[in-house]
Amino acid sequence: MTADPGTPAPEHLPFRVALAYWLKLGFISFGGPAGQIAIMHEELVERRRWISERRFLHALNYCMVLPGPEAQQLATYVGWLLHRTLGGIAAGLLFVLPGALVVLALTWVATRNLPGLLAKKIERNRGIPQVERIRHRQHPQQADSGWQLRSEFLGFPQR
Numbered sequence: 001m002t003a004d005p006g007t008p009a010p011e012h013l014p015f016r017v018a019l020a021y022w023l024k025l026g027f028i029s030f031g032g033p034a035g036q037i038a039i040m041h042e043e044l045v046e047r048r049r050w051i052s053e054r055r056f057l058h059a060l061n062y063c064m065v066l067p068g069p070e071a072q073q074l075a076t077y078v079g080w081l082l083h084r085t086l087g088g089i090a091a092g093l094l095f096v097l098p099g100a101l102v103v104l105a106l107t108w109v110a111t112r113n114l115p116g117l118l119a120k121k122i123e124r125n126r127g128i129p130q131v132e133r134i135r136h137r138q139h140p141q142q143a144d145s146g147w148q149l150r151s152e153f154l155g156f157p158q159r
Helices: 015-028 032-047 053-065 070-124 129-137 145-154
Strands: none
Touching: 015 032, 015 070, 032 053, 032 070, 053 070
16 A cells, blocks of 8 residues: 555654654664665555655655665655654664664674684684694684684784
């Protein structure tokens, strides 16, 4: 079901409702720009009818001409349309922030567990000449172990 191109935006959309939508979009966006734009079209035009089909396509065409991430620009523009400057800032930030926080959390987990995983891998590969050279020269939990492993296994020069 598609919305009539002339469907007007709601008279007064509460800011907190829009904020909740932008946060949800930030957490569920996937599929790159095409997937994100499709999600926005379905929600904003067809389901919620916050903007018209014509306005959405006009905004999308404009964002495609501009350099940069068009899905983010589209979210920021629609946020601006609905709630002016504060809406644009909120939509733009919430489009990116959840993904950035997930990457930050995964990075924290990886850095907390990586030294132990490297030590286990070296212990498991005992007897392989390259591993023995590393094991006897340097403890894998030292800060330099990542560079050492890279140098030994992939043949990169020592620094």
